[in-house]
Amino acid sequence: MSSTxxxxxxxxxxxxxxxxxxxxxxSLPPTSRIPLCNLPTPxxxxxxxxxxxxxxxxxxxxxxxxxxxxxxxxxNKLRKLEFLLAQAALESADTLVTIGGIQSNHCRAxxxxxxxxxxxxxxxxxxxxxxxxKFQGPSGTEGNLMYLRSSGSKIHTVTKxxxxxxxxxxxxxxxxxxxxxxGKSPYTIPxxxxxxxxxxxxxxxxxxxxxxxxxxxxLKNIKHIVYTTGSGGTAAGLTYGLIKSFExxxxxxxxxxxxxxxxxxxKSYAEKSGVFLDTVYTGKAMYAFCKGVEExxxxxGEGEEVLFWHTGGALGGYAExxxxxxxxxQVKRMDL
Numbered sequence: 001m002s003s004t005x006x007x008x009x010x011x012x013x014x015x016x017x018x019x020x021x022x023x024x025x026x027s028l029p030p031t032s033r034i035p036l037c038n039l040p041t042p043x044x045x046x047x048x049x050x051x052x053x054x055x056x057x058x059x060x061x062x063x064x065x066x067x068x069x070x071x072x073x074x075x076n077k078l079r080k081l082e083f084l085l086a087q088a089a090l091e092s093a094d095t096l097v098t099i100g101g102i103q104s105n106h107c108r109a110x111x112x113x114x115x116x117x118x119x120x121x122x123x124x125x126x127x128x129x130x131x132x133x134k135f136q137g138p139s140g141t142e143g144n145l146m147y148l149r150s151s152g153s154k155i156h157t158v159t160k161x162x163x164x165x166x167x168x169x170x171x172x173x174x175x176x177x178x179x180x181x182x183g184k185s186p187y188t189i190p191x192x193x194x195x196x197x198x199x200x201x202x203x204x205x206x207x208x209x210x211x212x213x214x215x216x217x218x219l220k221n222i223k224h225i226v227y228t229t230g231s232g233g234t235a236a237g238l239t240y241g242l243i244k245s246f247e248x249x250x251x252x253x254x255x256x257x258x259x260x261x262x263x264x265x266x267k268s269y270a271e272k273s274g275v276f277l278d279t280v281y282t283g284k285a286m287y288a289f290c291k292g293v294e295e296x297x298x299x300x301g302e303g304e305e306v307l308f309w310h311t312g313g314a315l316g317g318y319a320e321x322x323x324x325x326x327x328x329x330q331v332k333r334m335d336l
Contacts, residue, residue: 012117014086017200020207020241030200032090033082036113037068040208043219043307047273049265050290059305061222062275063209066312069109072147073116075312076234077109079201080193085117087197093187097175099124099168103280105313106192106231108144111153121153122179122186124171130157143315192231199237206241209307223301227309228285234311262287278313 012034019029041064048060068078088096096114100107100123107123114121127134134140141149149155156175163171172188179186192198213219225242229235266283270276277283286308292298300306 012085012089014089017083017086019200020204022207022241023203030083030086030197032086034086034089034117036073036082036085036116037078039068040212041065041067043209043212043216045218046275049269049273049286051294057303058300059221061219061305061307063307063309065205066310066314068312069113071315072112072151073109075105075109076202077106077193077312078113079205080198080233081109081113081201083197083200084187084189084193085113085119088119088187089117091185091187093119093185095120095122095179095184095186096189097122097124097172097179097186098189098193099126099172099191101125102127103142103144103315104148105144105315107153108148108315110189110193111148111151115151115153119187120184121151122156122175123148123153124156124158124168124175126160126163127157128160130159130162132157147315190231192233194231194233194236198233199240202234202237203241204237206238210242219305219307221303221305222307223304224298224306225309226285226289226306228281228311230281238309265290275310276314277310278315281313282308282310 014032015035017030017033019027023029044062044064046060046062048058050058065076065079066074068074068076085096096110096119098107098110098121102125104123104125107125111121111123135145135155139145158166158171166174168191172190176186176188189198193201213222225238227234227238262283263279265287266277266279269286277286289298289306289308293300
């Protein structure tokens with residue numbers, strides 16, 4: 001990487017990566033990362049999300065990975081991008097290429113972090129309607145799309161069927177090959193930033209929480225750790241790092257398709273706690289865990305406490321704004 005590149009984009013600063021002490025050198029950990037995250041993310045005690053029909057003295061805590069960066073960067077994806085963008089820099093790439101759904105938190109974070117570090121970005125978005133005209137109205141600047149497009153990222157659209165037919169790897173390869181023919185040096189990042197390299201972000205996160213757990217007496221009774229997963233990188237890193245088994249029961253209707261019960265849960269918990277869970281990942285996971293407790297599938301022992309790992313994604317809630325806001329408090333004109 002040239003000194004000119006460093007001076008223009010000081011955020012692209014490679015630092016040595018020191019792996020957790022429980023990692024064997026034979027695991028071949030990465031040697032560098034770009035420090036993009038605000039770490040360690042805090043752990044907050046929050047009101048119980050369990051129904052009032054299920055009285056409990058079990059305490060709940062949130063690991064606030066929704067605050068890893070600013071609104072344009074925040075969420076679990078940024079931990080992975082510290083390693084992925086470092087590798088792109090080491091390979092002297094000039095363009096990042098990635099893929100995801102139309103409200104992809106990963107694509108938004110990649111585009112914004114990439115621009116911060118001096119990379120161009122091109123993203124492939126899986127859309128219900130891939131017509132460019134659909135991006136001209138309000139829906140084209142909704143939620144994650146506002147920040148993705150503000151970063152100057154070039155967008156390629158595909159249908160769900162095209163995505164299923166060709167697969168993400170083939171689609172990434174097509175865009176990458178096109179860029180190479182133009183003399184560019186692309187670096188491809190898979191869905192969700194979930195590959196062996198990206199997983200190190202959450203192996204490190206597990207080590208970070210272990211330190212918090214050991215140093216904070218208010219966390220000593222945590223016996224359950226709940227987190228959501230989509231492309232699998234976060235789950236792989238945390239499971240490996242924490243040596244903790246988990247149950248995946250929160251898919252319900254499927255990715256980005258929320259039931260009325262899930263929407264109502266997200267709304268009621270925001271009103272109860274001031275914490276907004278998104279409708280694609282975190283809301284589904286917390287709802288599934290609470291439903292499991294209330295139906296007896298998950299057993300909470302007396303005094304056992306729960307840590308919910310909040311991976312961010314609130315911007316995705318804009319796509320469900322009409323359902324979430326259906327019974328908001330009425331706005332009243334002040335009588336003067």
